[in-house]
Amino acid sequence: MQAEIISIGDELLIGMTVDSNAAWMGRELTNLGIEVFQMTSISDNREHILKVVDESLNRSNLVLVTGGLGPTSDDITKKTLSEYFDMKLVQDERVLENIKNLLRNRGLHLNENNIRQAEVPEGCSVLNNKLGTAPGMWFEKEGRVLVSMPGVPYEMEYIMENHVIPRIIDHFQRPYIKYRLVMTFGTFEAHLAEILEDFEREMPKMVRLAYLPASGIIKLRLTARGGDEEETDRILNEQIDKLYEIIPDYIYGLDGISLEEATGKLLRDNKLNMSIAESCTGGNISRMITSVPGSSDYFTGSVIAYDNRIKKEELGVSQQDLDKYGAVSEEVALQMARGIREKYRTDFGISTTGIAGPGGGTGEKPVGTVWIAVSSRKGFYTEKHNYAFTRSNNIRRASLASMNLLRKTVIEEMQKC
């Protein structure tokens, strides 16, 4: 079972847009046990689209196409596919209704371009797109399948998750492949690989281990390919149990859970709450925490104290310590965490203060120096980090590290109870 991915759009070829869609779809297809043979990006050009679509469908059972479905005249994918499959474009009432609803919610009225978006090739299956005006389309030809979707990532993901993946599971026979993710934080790939050398050697033959690092978080992907479903699942669970024994301090969860979700779940399950005082992370920890639906159950609020005046006036950091140790110091981090916890009357307060870069570094405190702190009713914890990444990555690492310090603190304090 082999698939291909075609991405259509001038913006890809001139490098204005990085094709994250293809990678997203590649991951999903791999999870379904489908091999991705080729990914091809081409511009909005009729002849080229026809040629690449034909070649792909001749090679592979399934072809996923994104892009070129917008309302403007440079978007020609739909017209070209209707030509390729020899289907007439006809208006679809359900698509038109969806477009009207979307526009009404946005306070706009229907124009000619929108009406054209409601036309679909007669004979394809229309895949409803709740999030945008261009629907997905599922074409079948001699047992092979081509799916066309918009290039806007969240629209493509919506259509994949709600329509395409369920249909692929129905339509194609695939081997039983299962994969699990063990989520780790707090160390480096090379170090993990060293610790897990024996584990890897002793793994059953049907299981494969891959390291997937993503700026701080390293996912360990265990893939098992077997005949028997129950047996495969059992073997995977055994391997996960072994990993928990070998690296308990690094594992924060399973199967794609984010550090903010894991931290939030821990707080909610224990009826605890938190507040945040951010300096160098500039709101990023708050954003990550509140990206989780329902985070108001355990997150009260934050002070982003970018200016030292705010650190003093709002968080009670002492001017003397600011003068003596500087804003990027253990003392200031600690006073910020305690300050926000007491002011916002929460169980935990966390804080960051550092130099995100690219400017502002000194010999003693180079760019990437970050102090993080957690204050609880029972005590406090601090960590110093020296990152050497870009500004955005330094901010991301410091945000993850402070959430992880909170997570470990909660676990430790709950165990002592």
Added chain:
Amino acid sequence: MQAEIISIGDELLIGMTVDSNAAWMGRELTNLGIEVFQMTSISDNREHILKVVDESLNRSNLVLVTGGLGPTSDDITKKTLSEYFDMKLVQDERVLENIKNLLRNRGLHLNENNIRQAEVPEGCSVLNNKLGTAPGMWFEKEGRVLVSMPGVPYEMEYIMENHVIPRIIDHFQRPYIKYRLVMTFGTFEAHLAEILEDFEREMPKMVRLAYLPASGIIKLRLTARGGDEEETDRILNEQIDKLYEIIPDYIYGLDGISLEEATGKLLRDNKLNMSIAESCTGGNISRMITSVPGSSDYFTGSVIAYDNRIKKEELGVSQQDLDKYGAVSEEVALQMARGIREKYRTDFGISTTGIAGPGGGTGEKPVGTVWIAVSSRKGFYTEKHNYAFTRSNNIRRASLASMNLLRKTVIEEMQKC
């Protein structure tokens, strides 16, 4: 003059790695006036590499290949290219020397795999890679060129900048192509296309317009292809001036500037500063503002008032209004913006309060309802939005809308001075 990009590596096809290399090279080639015809990603498979390389070289004058040059046995690009070009692999002393130096600096010693990395196809031009053990290779065949480079982004970029781009400029004749971006916010693609219908019709033939929407921001890309450099630039500037006349309210800047950069620049240029009170955006506006280096010049700090208690205690929102109008209301948004401005003593305060979803909506206030406000020393401005996206996209849209409201307020108040 047409080019293609081939990316080799299993990790691309299973979606573990997003192919940012192809986009980077696409940008560089476009800047050189070279059209990128196709980007193709394939796995480390001999037959498939041979086929795709041959097809690309038959279609295009220049083929850039990345990946598959690592030291492990699954990396077969070099061997396969030496087969394709019918060249023997021979040891290159300068490459070997470079590898020895790199390993010495990392405290490692030479092994067999490394020695194999010093072999290159006899007859290609070796492109020195100061940053890694795999060199770049420049092949010529009947006037056409294929370049092979490692897949590690900074190594590829080093080889491109120091070797490949200078050689391309020497080797190929190219037309003059220039593109500019006009950045817009505040409307939808279909609406812009309608307003710009006449503009598009009247554009000189050498200019092309494309719409590049990215969750709220729509970039208008004008591409001009001409013989004369000065004339081409002049024509592009004329088109940009026309756009500023037609849609002055939607354009916030040029050439890829972000809304947070444009807003920040405006504040800095006018020696103004700001503070933020966020509810539904949960820290995202603060994060965007502080993602810009040097934002401490105009950003003082924020209160993330997720809990209504924080809205009252820290921002002075009245309990009576919370009861009467609810937290998601014009009155509360306004009191939050005024509250943070007065408390943090800044020129401007901005605020958001809304329902990001997926839960929390009501009949009267569905998910996606957001009130935003800007408070200045001279007055206040509010806007109500009804988004119908995912949680993360609702948050992003509300963040952009509030920055844009601040930007427009600053411009308006400065004009009145």
